[in-house]
Amino acid sequence: MSLKHILMPVDLAFNELVEREVSMALKLLDDDGVIDILFVDDTASHRRMAITAVSDRLTEKHSATELAVQAMFDAIIPKWNRGRCIIRHGAVSDEVVAQAKKSNADAIVMASAKPKFRSYLLGSNAAKIVRHAHCSVFVVR
Template sequence: MTRKILVPIDVSETELTQKVITWVEAQARIDDAEVHFLTVVPVLPYYMSLGQGMVDIPDIHELKERAEKKLAEIAAQFSLPDDRKILHCAEGTPRDTILETARLLPADLVIISSHRPDITTYLLGSNAAAVVRHAECPVLVIR
């Protein structure tokens, strides 16, 4: 059986991506796992929840196109066979889209990076914390 590893990537956070590379490569070597890279383009209501409702937000198709291109560049940094890299670009709220993608694959493991905590998130970033709480498979959180 081929394992499926889901790796959510925030294409705007290159430092976080660098931290997961060795972990993903090591886990993917076990059972020659497929690695599903996912980036999520937040929709307008998500921006509004962050207090950015009045900001000039580019067209969603333009955002998605840029995100797909950046995700391909990021995935190329991972030393994995190309036939084991699958790229996904979706629209929605990050935590919900990550959880739904993990469920639909179904993923055997989610490897997610997390920001250093602050007073609002205590221990994990809010997206990572939601994934840990609600995922139906193991989650490896990288800091």
Template sequence: MFKTVLCPVDVNESGLEARAIATAVPMVKANGGTLTLLAVVLDSPVMAAEYLPPDFRENQVREAQDALTRLARETGLPAEQVQVRIRHGRPYHEILEEARATHVDLIVMASHRPGLSTYLLGSNSTYVVRHAACSVMVIRDQAA
């Protein structure tokens, strides 16, 4: 049913992605599909740019690439069934753009338990669920 699965990963929230990936991998295996692990590197505020080291963005991209490569190996999927992608910008926007550009069937993403700021401002997963053209599965963090 779901051949192309997109799994966004927040490389700064280690461990949160494990359940989402563990949910996505069996679907990909069962359907002979592909899994795309996506990290979004946030754009640095212009005001902060002068205070950051010159190679700050390159370091962020390298760290994200390393984390995604490690996670891809840990899926147990053959290399031709898992790919890694890095985008730059706002997470929810880039997740939706990646899903649209690659015509994914399903987005499987992790989400924190909602807090006050989430209720007032919304969250990436909430925005993705509302605006995605494909199915979205949100995996809740077990911590209560």
């Protein structure tokens, strides 16, 4: 299978998983294909409850997150395979599915940690994305 456009959701807290995602994505990608990375800031859904004094901290956090995601993108994606670095706000699974559709991705390559007991009851982001994405989803353990 050879793909032209892969969307790769990332979590800044798990660099080792991101490296495995990249490895898998590069195996699936055409030589001239591109990888977009997507970071979903799920704290945005909690901003409505934040007071104004906390709002400034959230703005600072957002700026720091943008820099960190861009630095990760530049460090891990080969220059000739770089698509876009995207940050969205909201529920992770919803935003990944929406971005994949918006960018017309051929596939999503994402990591998933070993499930904990609660994920069997609530469902994981990976499971929701697999069920709702318009394209193929590759889950890297």
